Amino acid sequence: MKVNHEDILEVLNDSGVAADLTGITNGASLSDAGVDSLDMSNFFLCLEEKFDIKIPDEDIDLLDSLDSIASYLQKI
Amino acid sequence: MIGIEAIGSYIPESRIDNLLLMDKFDVDEEFLKLKTGMLSLSVKSESEETSDMCVSAFNNLQSKTEISMDDIDCILVCTQNPDEQGLPHTSAVVHDKLNLPSTCAAFDVSLGCSGYVYSLSIIQSFMQVNGFKKGLLFTADPYSKIVNKEDKNTSLLFGDAATVTLLGEQPKWVAGKFSFGSQGSERQAITVKEDTHSLEMNGRSVFSFTATVIPNHINTMLEQNNLSLEDIDLFALHQGSRFIVDTLRKRLGVSEDKVPFVASEYGNTVSSSIPLILEDIKDDVNKVVISGFGVGLSWASTVLFRREKRELL
Numbered sequence: 223m224k225v226n227h228e229d230i231l232e233v234l235n236d237s238g239v240a241a242d243l244t245g246i247t248n249g250a251s252l253s254d255a256g257v258d259s260l261d262m263s264n265f266f267l268c269l270e271e272k273f274d275i276k277i278p279d280e281d282i283d284l285l286d287s288l289d290s291i292a293s294y295l296q297k298i
Numbered sequence: 299m300i301g302i303e304a305i306g307s308y309i310p311e312s313r314i315d316n317l318l319l320m321d322k323f324d325v326d327e328e329f330l331k332l333k334t335g336m337l338s339l340s341v342k343s344e345s346e347e348t349s350d351m352c353v354s355a356f357n358n359l360q361s362k363t364e365i366s367m368d369d370i371d372c373i374l375v376c377t378q379n380p381d382e383q384g385l386p387h388t389s390a391v392v393h394d395k396l397n398l399p400s401t402c403a404a405f406d407v408s409l410g411c412s413g414y415v416y417s418l419s420i421i422q423s424f425m426q427v428n429g430f431k432k433g434l435l436f437t438a439d440p441y442s443k444i445v446n447k448e449d450k451n452t453s454l455l456f457g458d459a460a461t462v463t464l465l466g467e468q469p470k471w472v473a474g475k476f477s478f479g480s481q482g483s484e485r486q487a488i489t490v491k492e493d494t495h496s497l498e499m500n501g502r503s504v505f506s507f508t509a510t511v512i513p514n515h516i517n518t519m520l521e522q523n524n525l526s527l528e529d530i531d532l533f534a535l536h537q538g539s540r541f542i543v544d545t546l547r548k549r550l551g552v553s554e555d556k557v558p559f560v561a562s563e564y565g566n567t568v569s570s571s572i573p574l575i576l577e578d579i580k581d582d583v584n585k586v587v588i589s590g591f592g593v594g595l596s597w598a599s600t601v602l603f604r605r606e607k608r609e610l611l
Binding site: 259 | 539545
């Protein structure tokens with residue numbers, strides 16, 4: 223799948239995440255940046271809807287940065 | 299026409315203060331206020347049984363409206379945490395404790411968060427088919443019986459409460475067409491594990507289900523009732539968490555004042571959450587969507603019309 227960091231950041235911001243992600247780096251941990259578990263669930267749902275994919279529960283723990291998510295989606 | 303005449307409730311006074319659990323579960327006050335929405339949880343006493351909670355709700359109902367026990371034709375108890383092991387059915391225990399007549403039918407319904415809407419349809423139909431005039435719909439699902447206090451996913455969410463809805467021929471509210479749904483293949487998302495006998499919930503799975511299925515379901519139900527979102531004064535949605543209620547409101551595109559979240563001081567009370575909203579509804583509210591969703595996975599919705607207004611339509 224063709225997807226870049228900007229696409230993912232756009233979905234993240236559009237999902238209404240409460241944490242301030244201004245200036246977040248591609249490798250930074252989203253949970254360390256203050257994105258809580260409920261916002262992460264909503265973010266993953268928004269990713270699934272935007273890219274028409276299904277992200278299994280067992281993959282979720284691996285997806286905690288823009289880098290890891292981009293890499294994951296690019297392999298689909 | 300059978301409909302809702304009055305609602306009584308019982309919320310145990312004892313509370314679990316979630317603010318005292320923040321360190322234990324590594325959450326902050328903002329998370330409790332804005333996300334789960336539950337600052338404290340009502341909890342029944344150890345010795346208090348599900349049927350006792352039903353009786354307490356009934357006592358509250360009796361303080362609001364005159365009820366003759368001999369007039370009660372049927373009772374329904376909606377619970378998945380019944381007295382003891384569920385045999386005999388809890389409604390039989392309630393029947394005894396309220397000293398109801400032997401002519402009164404009594405049965406349980408096993409459903410969780412969709413249970414009030416399902417049960418309303420069931421008891422209304424049961425009464426109409428059998429020519430009954432008065433019925434009582436109880437909800438009492440004390441999750442304190444099954445919550446693992448070490449489980450972050452569930453122990454900050456659920457509270458104990460019971461309600462009773464009096465149905466009869468002089469209703470304040472009558473229901474429109476009901477709509478139901480099930481997704482049994484996803485039933486493991488909320489379950490009690492056999493080995494531990496404690497509740498387990500896949501929060502992400504329940505959230506995704508609710509956020510994707512329920513808005514479309516409500517819109518379809520409204521179409522079946524020849525209504526649109528704009529016609530509705532209030533959306534009494536199951537109070538799973540503040541986050542899920544907010545998410546549904548945003549996805550429906552409805553203003554905040556029409557979608558109350560009222561559970562912050564007592565928690566997610568499963569099938570009691572919707573009647574607890576209806577009990578305190580304001581006089582200027584005439585059309586209410588009620589929608590329950592959760593365990594099963596199961597969901598159900600309808601519209602309630604204030605009686606005197608609907609007669610004018």
